[in-house]
Amino acid sequence: MTGRFVRLAETGRAPVRFELDGAPAEALAGDTLLVAVLSNARSVRSSEFGDDRRAGFCLMGACQDCWVWTAAGERLRSCTTVVEEGMQIVTTQPEGSWAKVA
Amino acid sequence: MGQSRVIVVGAGPAGVRCAEVLVAAGIKPILVDESRRDGGQIYRRQPEGFTRSYPSLYGTEAERARALHQSFESLRSRVDYRPETLAWNIYDRQLHTVSAGVTKALPFDALVVCSGATDRLMPVKGWHYAGTYSMGAAQIALKSQACAIGRQVVFAGTGPLLYLVAAQYVKAGAKVAAVLDTSSLWKRVRALPKLAARPRVLLNGVSLMRTLRGAGVKVVTGIEPVEIHGSDEDGVRGITYRSQDGATHRVECDAVALGYHVRPETQLADLARCEFRFDAETRQWLPTVDQDGRSTTPGVYLAGDGARVLGADGAEIAGKLAAWALLEDMGHPVPDAERAALRREREAMDRFRQGLVEAFPWPAEQAARLPDEAIVCRCEAITAGELRRVVNQMGACEANRAKAFSRVGMGRCQGRYCGHAGAEVVAAAAGIALEKVGRLRGQAPVKPLSMAVREEQE
Ligand SMILES: Cc1cc2nc3c(=O)[nH]c(=O)nc-3n(C[C@H](O)[C@H](O)[C@H](O)COP(=O)(O)OP(=O)(O)OC[C@H]3O[C@@H](n4cnc5c(N)ncnc54)[C@H](O)[C@@H]3O)c2cc1C
Ligand code: FES
Numbered sequence: 001m002t003g004r005f006v007r008l009a010e011t012g013r014a015p016v017r018f019e020l021d022g023a024p025a026e027a028l029a030g031d032t033l034l035v036a037v038l039s040n041a042r043s044v045r046s047s048e049f050g051d052d053r054r055a056g057f058c059l060m061g062a063c064q065d066c067w068v069w070t071a072a073g074e075r076l077r078s079c080t081t082v083v084e085e086g087m088q089i090v091t092t093q094p095e096g097s098w099a100k101v102a
Numbered sequence: 103m104g105q106s107r108v109i110v111v112g113a114g115p116a117g118v119r120c121a122e123v124l125v126a127a128g129i130k131p132i133l134v135d136e137s138r139r140d141g142g143q144i145y146r147r148q149p150e151g152f153t154r155s156y157p158s159l160y161g162t163e164a165e166r167a168r169a170l171h172q173s174f175e176s177l178r179s180r181v182d183y184r185p186e187t188l189a190w191n192i193y194d195r196q197l198h199t200v201s202a203g204v205t206k207a208l209p210f211d212a213l214v215v216c217s218g219a220t221d222r223l224m225p226v227k228g229w230h231y232a233g234t235y236s237m238g239a240a241q242i243a244l245k246s247q248a249c250a251i252g253r254q255v256v257f258a259g260t261g262p263l264l265y266l267v268a269a270q271y272v273k274a275g276a277k278v279a280a281v282l283d284t285s286s287l288w289k290r291v292r293a294l295p296k297l298a299a300r301p302r303v304l305l306n307g308v309s310l311m312r313t314l315r316g317a318g319v320k321v322v323t324g325i326e327p328v329e330i331h332g333s334d335e336d337g338v339r340g341i342t343y344r345s346q347d348g349a350t351h352r353v354e355c356d357a358v359a360l361g362y363h364v365r366p367e368t369q370l371a372d373l374a375r376c377e378f379r380f381d382a383e384t385r386q387w388l389p390t391v392d393q394d395g396r397s398t399t400p401g402v403y404l405a406g407d408g409a410r411v412l413g414a415d416g417a418e419i420a421g422k423l424a425a426w427a428l429l430e431d432m433g434h435p436v437p438d439a440e441r442a443a444l445r446r447e448r449e450a451m452d453r454f455r456q457g458l459v460e461a462f463p464w465p466a467e468q469a470a471r472l473p474d475e476a477i478v479c480r481c482e483a484i485t486a487g488e489l490r491r492v493v494n495q496m497g498a499c500e501a502n503r504a505k506a507f508s509r510v511g512m513g514r515c516q517g518r519y520c521g522h523a524g525a526e527v528v529a530a531a532a533g534i535a536l537e538k539v540g541r542l543r544g545q546a547p548v549k550p551l552s553m554a555v556r557e558e559q560e
Binding site: 004010012030042043049050051055061062064082 | 136242481483519
């Protein structure tokens with residue numbers, strides 16, 4: 001599957017390898033997790049109130065539409081988190097994790 | 103003066119200029135910002151390791167961006183700068199912050215909130231599909247990550263950012279499928295006398311239009327968005343709009359950047375119990391401030407776009423004026439002549455601001471025409487029909503009651519992106535003035551905290 005975001009410049013950065021829903025994926029050093037995921041995939045999570053997939057909205061930490069999870073179950077706001085080598089990211093909410101917290 | 107405990111929230115143009123004045127008066131403020139780096143929205147810095155030049159990042163504002171970044175660098179050792187730190191509550195004259203899972207309560211004698219703005223949104227059917235982004239988001243993807251939000255991007259809405267960001271995309275080599283403006287050319291022409299208060303900015307605007315035209319981008323004014331098409335799995339596929347003659351047109355695209363100018367981030371002012379007033383011109387509630395940024399809560403000052411949207415230059419001035427107000431209230435001398443000059447300069451900016459409001463008006467009337475099935479709250483997928491139902495069947499005509507019954511405004515964005523439109527839907531359904539609907543009260547935490555937080559003493 002192709003990614004959603006298109007890189008226009010700054011492509012000479014070092015590659016960063018991470019895991020996306022169990023499959024190997026590549027990003028560039030300095031990418032936010034949102035960009036890392038969306039340069040590989042079309043969305044970052046599913047809405048818990050409908051069937052639609054979501055891909056973030058504001059990119060500035062205000063809408064919370066870009067949450068992803070680590071394989072260990074930690075929730076990350078992908079637009080304000082920097083991708084790191086070896087991260088294991090899942091785009092479906094793990095069983096038993098909180099849907100919403102204050 | 104002894105050690106005054108002064109906190110500035112926000113390291114954008116307003117916050118940096120405010121801190122600069124405070125430091126010059128011998129105060130060492132705590133400067134809290136949620137971002138990793140200084141600069142705020144417009145002068146947002148790219149991450150380390152990115153190599154684009156100032157002119158390519160900031161265009162006509164490159165020198166101002168550089169000046170602000172340099173001022174910040176020279177201040178750095180003289181302020182207690184805390185990046186990646188969210189101010190999430192104000193209670194009992196303490197600012198509550200959280201950083202890396204640790205919350206702290208910081209007591210203050212004076213607090214300057216320079217929290218900036220976020221995009222102002224009017225929903226359109228289908229705006230929940232993946233690939234619809236706020237106008238600001240489209241710009242952030244480019245500025246801070248050198249990415250376009252899609253292969254074929256439509257820019258829709260109204261406001262100066264509509265043309266600015268579309269032109270920035272064109273210059274960066276992205277494919278812009280169309281620019282769709284809900285405002286008409288006629289409104290812009292009528293606003294010209296006010297916009298002429300800042301000739302340089304007006305000329306920049308004209309040159310953006312030239313860039314778009316030169317690139318052959320389709321620009322349509324006076325439109326109404328009808329629907330963003332897409333699928334649950336793959337997201338946006340196109341957008342349909344109605345042109346002034348009533349005909350509908352579809353543009354194929356895989357991304358839509360949507361926005362109607364910006365709105366101040368006022369949650370902290372609300373938590374500090376500042377009074378708000380209804381601004382009929384822009385149809386929103388704004389915190390009440392005097393000409394220098396004093397709020398109605400003693401010791402709390404509001405500056406920059408977080409109080410009133412004047413743009414970056416206006417934010418720099420507002421930051422200084424707020425710092426002087428604070429110093430004056432603490433018994434420090436302030437430079438009267440310089441202050442008077444800045445107040446005058448700000449008046450010209452306010453005239454320009456009014457021009458922008460008239461040139462790119464908030465399309466309030468669209469709210470009444472939103473189809474029932476259109477989602478108003480993206481967070482919890484609540485439709486216009488559901489919101490109308492709580493008004494018509496349950497008589498909930500006040501913003502907080504309508505929110506309690508419908509949950510519009512209760513989701514994870516806390517009403518940032520649905521609050522203004524939701525109030526318009528309620529007002530139209532109830533047949534009352536928007537002002538009577540009231541405003542959603544700000545709540546702590548101003549953004550969701552992660553589950554694992556622990557408290558530490560300063
Ligand atoms: C997305 C977006 C894009 C924009 N792009 C342009 C542009 O290209 N050109 C232009 O002229 N104008 C632009 N504007 C308008 C712009 O906001 C102003 O011109 C200028 O940045 C205002 O300066 P400021 O200091 O008031 O706020 P900002 O520059 O927005 O700075 C506010 C700072 O406060 C921080 N902050 C806010 N709340 C908290 C909190 N609770 N805790 C901790 N930190 C917090 C933020 O992280 C941010 O760094 C844009 C606005 C938005 C919303
Ligand atoms: S996209 Fe809005 S918070 Fe990340």
